[in-house]
Amino acid sequence: MSAKDAFARIQTYLLEKPRPLIGAETIQLVLMREILDYTILRTEETRELKTLHTPFSMTKNDQTVRRVAFLATKQKAAESRELEHLLRTARKVAGLPEQECYLKDNLCMSCPRCGLYGATSTLAGQQERANIKHRIEYSTAFSLLSFEDVATAATFNAINDRNQITGQALGQRFAVQPATLFPSIVTLKSVTKLELIMVVKTLLSCKSYGAESRIGGDVRNSIWGIVAGWEEVITSLELTLELADKLDNLNSNIIKEILEEKYKLMTGNPQHVTVLEPEEVEGLIQACANIDLDKAFLEKAYQDVADYRNEQLAR
Numbered sequence: 423m424s425a426k427d428a429f430a431r432i433q434t435y436l437l438e439k440p441r442p443l444i445g446a447e448t449i450q451l452v453l454m455r456e457i458l459d460y461t462i463l464r465t466e467e468t469r470e471l472k473t474l475h476t477p478f479s480m481t482k483n484d485q486t487v488r489r490v491a492f493l494a495t496k497q498k499a500a501e502s503r504e505l506e507h508l509l510r511t512a513r514k515v516a517g518l519p520e521q522e523c524y525l526k527d528n529l530c531m532s533c534p535r536c537g538l539y540g541a542t543s544t545l546a547g548q549q550e551r552a553n554i555k556h557r558i559e560y561s562t563a564f565s566l567l568s569f570e571d572v573a574t575a576a577t578f579n580a581i582n583d584r585n586q587i588t589g590q591a592l593g594q595r596f597a598v599q600p601a602t603l604f605p606s607i608v609t610l611k612s613v614t615k616l617e618l619i620m621v622v623k624t625l626l627s628c629k630s631y632g633a634e635s636r637i638g639g640d641v642r643n644s645i646w647g648i649v650a651g652w653e654e655v656i657t658s659l660e661l662t663l664e665l666a667d668k669l670d671n672l673n674s675n676i677i678k679e680i681l682e683e684k685y686k687l688m689t690g691n692p693q694h695v696t697v698l699e700p701e702e703v704e705g706l707i708q709a710c711a712n713i714d715l716d717k718a719f720l721e722k723a724y725q726d727v728a729d730y731r732n733e734q735l736a737r
């Protein structure tokens with residue numbers, strides 16, 4: 423499948439340019455996030471695995487199980503940082519001047535990262551008009567299997583995050599075991615082809631989720647499905663509960679079937695929902711990976727954000 427064919431099926435859900443006023447165009451990437459090392463997916467507050475009770479599956483919804491949560495904020499923080507790193511290196515290789523985008527404290531508001539993930543102006547009095555609204559949305563992912571199946575007690579050097587001193591005590595905490603799967607959805611709203619390409623590259627390249635300082639956090643993301651529409655078609659929790667019914671037969675055909683035969687029919691605009699076939703998903707992902715973040719790509723992507731800002735400030 424050529425790169426052109428790969429994008430053709432979702433053409434109508436992609437914008438020519440990013441714009442401050444967004445429409446309904448929505449693309450959902452259906453991911454499987456696989457944990458590759460002992461990892462504590464903790465909350466900042468408790469430093470413990472974040473778990474919660476959900477139904478066992480869609481059909482066995484009278485039984486509840488305790489699942490581990492992979493928080494949206496954790497996914498977003500790692501992937502936003504990954505895109506920033508990719509852009510910095512790509513600019514260097516392309517011979518473009520370095521452009522700093524400090525995360526949190528002082529966002530540049532002029533790079534594709536800020537354009538997609540959003541940014542807030544730190545200049546006093548400018549807040550309202552200067553903010554860039556995010557067009558990439560995350561939701562908490564839930565482990566496919568139960569906490570009892572995926573968690574294991576692990577011993578760590580207790581590290582005090584405040585002063586970074588390794589404490590005396592060896593803390594015993596629960597960690598997620600390698601090979602644990604988290605079905606997960608990343609939703610793109612009114613994005614361009616270039617932005618879709620950058621997101622796919624980011625998801626494929628991001629492997630470190632810094633779950634616990636210097637311990638574990640390795641994850642591999644694979645994209646198992648793509649659905650486009652005028653609205654969000656499925657959520658992460660629904661995806662987990664659906665797949666929990668299909669544990670013996672997990673594959674991208676199943677995801678396609680679930681989307682086409684159930685969730686598409688539940689939308690407000692089913693005539694405007696396109697579910698890609700597994701081979702189309704593969705073709706599109708391959709096409710995105712094969713497109714180089716070269717000088718021409720970067721100049722266009724940065725110009726798009728500059729134009730977005732100009733349009734926003736002119737309003």
Ligand SMILES: [Zn+2]
Binds near residue numbers: 522529531533534
């Ligand atoms: Zn930026």
